[in-house]
Amino acid sequence: MKKSELQLNIISAEKKLFSGAVASVVxxxxxxxxxxxxxxxxxxxxxxxxxxxxxxxxxxxxxEVHGGIAEVNNGVVTICVI
Structure with missing residues (x-):
């Protein structure tokens, strides 16, 4: 992962929805x-x-998500969605 990227992890209770390097996330x-x-x-x-x-x-x-929680820490964005 480059310094100009973030590690994005999007998970639900059932499965991992996305995991990879991204330039930004909204x-x-x-x-x-x-x-x-x-x-x-x-x-x-x-x-x-x-x-x-x-x-x-x-x-x-x-x-599309219906709620959840996001954590940003040391270049890693972890989003647990419902």
Whole structure:
């Protein structure tokens, strides 16, 4: 993984939905959508219904979620969704 990338892991109770290196991710937090980029400060945020959008190899991809929780720490974004 390059310094200009994040490790994104999206999981549900049933399975791993995505795991890979991304340039950025936009997350539907309960206080509004927020972007996460390399060198982002650590945080934990509950999620609301919406789309997680991420940039993988120059291609924007998205995943609809109905809630969950996100953690950002040391270049790793882990999102547990429902």
């Amino acid at each position: 997350i539907p937090g309960i206080s509004g959508r927020f972007g996460v980029y390399p060198d982002h400060a650590p945080l934990i945020s509950p999620l609301t219904e919406g789309d997680i959008t991420y940039l993988e190899n120059g291609t924007e991809k998205s995943l």
